[in-house]
Amino acid sequence: MSDIILSSEEKLSNPKKTIETIKKYNFNFQKRFGQNFLIDSHVIDKIIKAADIKKTDTVIEIGPGIGTMTQYLAESAGKVFAVEIDEKLLPILADTLSPYDNVTVINKDILKTDIESLAGPGVVVKIVANLPYYITTPIIMGLFENHVPAESITVMVQKEVADRMAASPGTKDYGALSLAVQYYADTYLAANVPPNCFMPRPGVESAVIRLTRHKEMKVRVSDEKKMFKLIRASFGERRKTLANGIKNSPELSYSREEVEKALTDMGLDTRVRGETLSLLQFAELSERLR
Ligand code: SAM
Numbered sequence: 240m241s242d243i244i245l246s247s248e249e250k251l252s253n254p255k256k257t258i259e260t261i262k263k264y265n266f267n268f269q270k271r272f273g274q275n276f277l278i279d280s281h282v283i284d285k286i287i288k289a290a291d292i293k294k295t296d297t298v299i300e301i302g303p304g305i306g307t308m309t310q311y312l313a314e315s316a317g318k319v320f321a322v323e324i325d326e327k328l329l330p331i332l333a334d335t336l337s338p339y340d341n342v343t344v345i346n347k348d349i350l351k352t353d354i355e356s357l358a359g360p361g362v363v364v365k366i367v368a369n370l371p372y373y374i375t376t377p378i379i380m381g382l383f384e385n386h387v388p389a390e391s392i393t394v395m396v397q398k399e400v401a402d403r404m405a406a407s408p409g410t411k412d413y414g415a416l417s418l419a420v421q422y423y424a425d426t427y428l429a430a431n432v433p434p435n436c437f438m439p440r441p442g443v444e445s446a447v448i449r450l451t452r453h454k455e456m457k458v459r460v461s462d463e464k465k466m467f468k469l470i471r472a473s474f475g476e477r478r479k480t481l482a483n484g485i486k487n488s489p490e491l492s493y494s495r496e497e498v499e500k501a502l503t504d505m506g507l508d509t510r511v512r513g514e515t516l517s518l519l520q521f522a523e524l525s526e527r528l529r
Contacts, residue, residue, distance in 0.1 A: 241340060243338040244314055250280065250307070260331060260335060266331065273372050276304045276437060277308060277395075278437065283308050286308065286395065286429070289447055290367045290449065291365075292367070296317055296318075297316070297320070299357065301368035301378065302322070304328065304369070305332065306321075316341070319339075319342045320345060322347050324347065329346055354366075361388075362388065365389065365390060365392075365393070366393070368394045370396055395446070398443065398446040399444075402428075404426055404450070408514065410514075421518055424450035424452050425450070465528075466522060469485060470513070471488070473516070482498040482511075485498045486498060502524070
């Protein structure tokens with residue numbers, strides 16, 4: 240943890256400080272990198288609290304921008320590794336993070352970064368980010384599927400995406416993303432965040448969600464890939480039955496009869512739709528469809 244504590248006036252979460260910094264470096268926001276910087280200290284406090292950052296923690300921040308949240312992370316965590324794709328931000332980060340000796344900035348694409356080798360062998364990290372919304376799903380699923388040693392992922396995402404991640408069966412937001420995320424983690428919606436907390440303002444509402452990795456997997460399947468193919472097929476055609484979706488999937492080769500038999504054996508109606516099945520039921524279906 241850094242000994243330096245900047246006042247909230249001095250931090251970049253003060254909109255005046257952000258404007259001053261942007262002007263000083265003549266920085267142009269890049270839409271293609273999803274650059275919407277936070278300018279609200281209360282929101283950052285909520286993220287730090289939801290992530291439960293302790294002074295012994297190693298934190299990976301995805302996309303530090305000009306270092307707004309990084310300043311808070313440096314003051315509450317043991318070590319911070321901040322991975323930023325935009326090299327134009329490097330001189331700014333060198334300046335705004337200069338008071339801290341526990342932050343390392345890495346100029347890389349997070350999708351091509353080996354987090355385990357960054358943090359060191361055996362180190363379990365906490366991941367924190369105000370994510371670039373254009374690649375939210377590949378980032379989150381990449382972290383889970385590559386078994387990155389992270390105990391939690393606390394992120395700002397589009398509100399609609401947070402709602403889908405946390406959705407329960409039978410609700411309008413429930414789908415393949417809910418099942419994929421909940422297979423790996425428990426979800427906790429920590430805050431809703433309006434557009435005026437960012438510069439520039441995004442065109443959508445945002446939310447902070449914490450994903451806490453299951454210590455023990457809640458659902459076990461012999462073939463994860465097959466279960467996810469079944470899930471994708473079941474939600475591929477929203478208004479169709481699950482049996483039709485699976486029969487028509489280019490990724491799978493089961494007949495309608497095989498799917499209907501498995502559903503009947505599970506005590507389910509053959510016309511059931513994907514959105515009513517729980518993760519456990521998808522796992523059972525996957526085991527029955529050999
Ligand atoms: N954390 C800062 C904040 O809250 O003010 C900036 C958040 S902004 C929504 C997203 C950041 O992610 C930008 O700095 C952007 O350049 C960076 N970024 C975009 N794509 C990235 C990628 N593939 N790998 C790493 N950083 C990326």
